[in-house]
Amino acid sequence: MKPKALFNWSSGKDSALALYKILKEDQFEVTTLLTSINKEFQRISMHGVNVSLLEKQAESLGFPLVKMEIPKEPSMEEYSEIMSKTMNEIKSQGVTHSIFGDIFLEDLRKYREDQLRSIGMEGVFPLWKQNTTDLINEFLSLGFKTIVTCVNETYLDKSFAGRIIDQDFIKDLPKNVDPCGENGEFHTFTFDGPIFKNPIQFEIGEIVKKTYPKPKSDENEEDGEYAFWFCDLISTK
Numbered sequence: 001m002k003p004k005a006l007f008n009w010s011s012g013k014d015s016a017l018a019l020y021k022i023l024k025e026d027q028f029e030v031t032t033l034l035t036s037i038n039k040e041f042q043r044i045s046m047h048g049v050n051v052s053l054l055e056k057q058a059e060s061l062g063f064p065l066v067k068m069e070i071p072k073e074p075s076m077e078e079y080s081e082i083m084s085k086t087m088n089e090i091k092s093q094g095v096t097h098s099i100f101g102d103i104f105l106e107d108l109r110k111y112r113e114d115q116l117r118s119i120g121m122e123g124v125f126p127l128w129k130q131n132t133t134d135l136i137n138e139f140l141s142l143g144f145k146t147i148v149t150c151v152n153e154t155y156l157d158k159s160f161a162g163r164i165i166d167q168d169f170i171k172d173l174p175k176n177v178d179p180c181g182e183n184g185e186f187h188t189f190t191f192d193g194p195i196f197k198n199p200i201q202f203e204i205g206e207i208v209k210k211t212y213p214k215p216k217s218d219e220n221e222e223d224g225e226y227a228f229w230f231c232d233l234i235s236t237k
Helices: 013-025 051-061 076-091 106-118 132-141 167-172
Strands: 004-008 029-038 065-070 095-099 122-124 145-152 186-192 202-213 225-235
Touching: 004 013, 013 029, 013 095, 013 132, 013 186, 029 051, 029 076, 029 095, 051 065, 051 186, 051 225, 065 076, 076 095, 076 106, 106 122, 132 167
Parallel strands: 004 029, 004 095, 029 065, 095 122
Antiparallel strands: 145 186, 145 225, 202 225
């Protein structure tokens, strides 16, 4: 009997490649996709993708989807409470492992593992510490197709939003930007590839700029904000 695992699905390229590797290795029974949703806007947290497209992804992948709805600006206590309730419900179904597409953010991995340990579950990181240039090239060579849905203006300008990732995209990235966007430089929506039964159909809508306040780490720190460009994707079928 293979251990049961949930897969933390962001809708983007790292999730798609991590799921591909997990299915290929066949060491876990993936029972569920789990995705964080902005409750107010019904869009995937950070990626900005509409829930309707997420549901089509899950259908094409052939897995049940659990949507974890998060308030617009939750406190850490609220977020932890929602996460704990969701994870305990999933664990009650015999799930023992939680799979992530993280690559090299040590603090994030530690946070995830600490949270899982507190409820008696284990984390799995199939892409961990792999070279991100190698990963994006592997992703493309496997036939995956993904589009940039969000860019952090600190690193990339508006022109990168709405672009399909290909070799030209990779060449155009500034030297300080990770080719997988692992530092939050950009986020994606994967719409086709070897793990999909059929491509996800969509049209590219408008590109809009949104700003968010920077969290303060010091009372003396000046107010600031992050700016992001979001490319709206519209479901066509």
